[in-house]
Amino acid sequence: MATNLTPQTIDSLINQALAIEDEHAQEAGALGFMARAMVQATLPHRRVEGNEFERKNGSFTLTLQAPSKIGLPYGSIPRLLLAWVTTEAVKTKSRELELGGSMSSFMAELGLSPTGGANGSITRLKNQTRRLFSATITASYEDGEQVADMGYRLADKSVLWWHSKDPEQAGLWKSTVTLSEHFFHEVIDRPVPIDMRAIRALKQSPMALDIYTWLTYRASYLKQPTVIPWSSLALQFGSNYAQLRQFKAAFLDELKKVVLVYGCVQVEAIERGLIVKPSLTHIGKKSRA
Incomplete structure (x- = not known):
């Protein structure tokens, strides 16, 4: 090739x-996991206009929706976040996940180095984290004889106490995300094993x-x-x-x-x-x- x-x-x-x-x-220490729905159909690679996006894999369709003022997640960062979220949920068996003691420590877990500026990794991580955890998913299966639709938010709550100007500084409160009950069960039910070093x-x-x-x-x-x-x-x-x-x-x-x-x-x-x-x-x- x-x-x-x-x-x-x-x-x-x-x-x-x-x-x-x-x-x-x-x-x-690199065993990770990814939710099957996000493997069978994927997120946008680049910025998408509007607040709805669709991917198809045979009879399976994944539709992603987001509040128009926030926008849809796209690019590598949401994928790194999903791998981290799925892995943590499988390990802890908990819907509420702590996103590190500081923004810098969390970025290190994702394999990112903190860089400032409008297009730096700090700004992009904050932006994409909010986009991902605000999104709603509809998963549909249609084979001509039967149709099944299922919708859920990725997270019930996300609280980000991150200091953009000082990513090393620990927040007064923990930054957390609480996965929705449905997504949590989707995540821990037969997740796809991956090697985080490959990610x-x-x-x-x-x-x-x-x-x-x-x-x-x-x-x-x-x-x-x-x-x-x-x-x-x-x-x-x-x-x-x-x-x-x-x-x-x-x-x-x-x-x-x-x-x-x-x-x-x-x-x-x-x-x-x-x-x-x-x-x-x-x-x-x-x-x-």
Whole structure:
């Protein structure tokens, strides 16, 4: 598979992949989880006009809605937040989660470095955190004979006592998010195991994060090689591309990054789609135990 990645990027991803292979995720304290609904259909990659967004995966449709004054979550940060939230909920079995003693300490858990300014990581984290936890989800299943719709907020409450100008400073009160009861049960009911080191390695690309979590999920149950048409992948991962060939080119570029980190995954791009073959999951049973 040809690649447009820079030598520095390739070296970095390979080094992180080797570190992952050297030590099981649980032994490295890197065992994480992602909610299945967010793996089957994904969040926007870029800013979306309006306050409604839809992704499709076969008969499954995920619709995301947000208050118009706040806006929809998009990009890598909401994905990092979802991985953290799901992992913490699975570990603690609690709906109320503490977001670190300070903004800086929480950013470190997400693999982010604090940077200031209008486009810095501090501003983006505060903005995307509010967007994500204000969002409402509708999950629909329709196969021609039966229809099922289910809607829920991601969080009942989020309280962020973060100091933007001094991210190291601890707040007088804890910053917390209380997951909605429905999302909490969605999160802890058969979550998708992921390696948080892979998430941090791919954090610069929201599509690469989506491809990684989806592939390790598919690998957990796939019994035979399966061809997924490019048109179906476009609906699931990038429906905002004007032409299918543009999506295909972007997808393959991001897939190269994922394959470098998740080396045991078996995939092959052909004219009509992507062949996904039975592969080892990125989190072995030993790590999940």
